[in-house]
Amino acid sequence: MEAMGEPLAAVDLPDPSPEPTEVIVAVDACGICGSDLHAAVHLPLDGTVLGHEFCGTVAATGRDATTFTPGSPVVGLSLVTCGVCEACRAGRIRKCAQASMVGFERPGAFAEFIALPESSLLALPAPLDYRHGALVEPLAVARRAVQRSAAAPGSTVVVLGAGPVGLAVTLWLAHLGAEQIVVSDPIAARREAATLAGATATVDPTQGDTAGAVAEACGGAPQHVIECVGVPGLLDEAIAVAGVDAIVSVAGVCMEPETVTPILAMVKELDLRFSFFYTRDDMVATIDEMAAGRLDPVGLVTGEVDLDGLPAKFASLLAPAAASPADAKVLVRPRQDSNLRPSA
Numbered sequence: 001m002e003a004m005g006e007p008l009a010a011v012d013l014p015d016p017s018p019e020p021t022e023v024i025v026a027v028d029a030c031g032i033c034g035s036d037l038h039a040a041v042h043l044p045l046d047g048t049v050l051g052h053e054f055c056g057t058v059a060a061t062g063r064d065a066t067t068f069t070p071g072s073p074v075v076g077l078s079l080v081t082c083g084v085c086e087a088c089r090a091g092r093i094r095k096c097a098q099a100s101m102v103g104f105e106r107p108g109a110f111a112e113f114i115a116l117p118e119s120s121l122l123a124l125p126a127p128l129d130y131r132h133g134a135l136v137e138p139l140a141v142a143r144r145a146v147q148r149s150a151a152a153p154g155s156t157v158v159v160l161g162a163g164p165v166g167l168a169v170t171l172w173l174a175h176l177g178a179e180q181i182v183v184s185d186p187i188a189a190r191r192e193a194a195t196l197a198g199a200t201a202t203v204d205p206t207q208g209d210t211a212g213a214v215a216e217a218c219g220g221a222p223q224h225v226i227e228c229v230g231v232p233g234l235l236d237e238a239i240a241v242a243g244v245d246a247i248v249s250v251a252g253v254c255m256e257p258e259t260v261t262p263i264l265a266m267v268k269e270l271d272l273r274f275s276f277f278y279t280r281d282d283m284v285a286t287i288d289e290m291a292a293g294r295l296d297p298v299g300l301v302t303g304e305v306d307l308d309g310l311p312a313k314f315a316s317l318l319a320p321a322a323a324s325p326a327d328a329k330v331l332v333r334p335r336q337d338s339n340l341r342p343s344a
């Protein structure tokens with residue numbers, strides 16, 4: 001990305017060479033994330049290579065990097081951390097004081113190659129392919145969001161938004177065994193996608209009285225609400241639909257001021273929580289559950305582009321969601337000779 005608010009540009013950069021403990025990964029796929037879209041508009045990331053939801057194949061290893069061999073399929077963590085502090089040793093990598101975000105604070109994976117410390121890579125086991133690999137990071141983010149929401153087997157949960165975050169959260173809620181998963185989204189195609197991901201009911205918030213429609217779908221006021229959109233107005237809506245004593249958790253990335261009416265939350269004594277990134281365990285568990293066949297997120301992938309096609313696709317995703325309602329997760333495929341192709 002050359003400048004804030006400007007379209008992305010495909011440019012030639014020198015191939016990275018590995019530091020002693022680094023690995024060079026040939027990128028097989030990297031998902032376009034809502035935070036890339038938000039950042040392109042709101043953050044001064046001039047000269048940054050975006051892209052943080054990626055998998056690939058090890059192309060080269062540094063002198064002291066011994067965990068992976070060339071040709072190994074790997075998934076990248078989107079945070080590079082020190083690896084030795086208390087937070088890192090506990091797997092709470094977002095809390096590492098030295099954490100740097102791939103694709104924002106260091107070069108990302110909308111590129112043919114990326115260099116990362118070997119400690120920031122996880123093995124992608126067979127039979128998982130590049131689609132699973134690129135979805136590990138957003139699913140880990142969603143797993144964290146579900147944990148923060150305190151939803152449990154048998155819970156009734158409302159999910160606001162059926163974009164990539166809301167759909168990934170819905171998949172995990174179904175995996176968890178939530179009894180009722182009510183998803184609200186203004187776009188019919190997204191509500192259909194939510195149903196396929198495991199929603200037990202959907203609500204169109206443009207039809208007025210969303211709180212009433214949600215309560216009716218839930219059979220009562222919900223105890224867990226997860227906001228998965230990240231635009232102003234949605235936090236207020238989450239407070240409005242939540243039941244007395246409910247937990248409202250925020251997974252949508254909003255970079256603009258938001259107005260809420262605190263008394264509406266006070267009278268219900270709501271707990272308001274936020275989630276950000278994931279723990280290392282969320283990444284590992286996501287890979288394990290996919291490899292075991294208990295979590296199938298491939299339906300989230302609705303499109304693929306190469307690097308040359310990325311700027312135009314990125315621009316279209318920046319338009320209001322109603323303009324491209326079928327898009328959930330779009331993958332960038334920098335190279336077509338991938339050895340992580342689906343087997344069937």
Ligand SMILES: [Zn+2]
Binds near residue numbers: 034035052053138
């Ligand atoms: Zn992301």
Ligand SMILES: [Zn+2]
Binds near residue numbers: 081082084086098
């Ligand atoms: Zn650390």
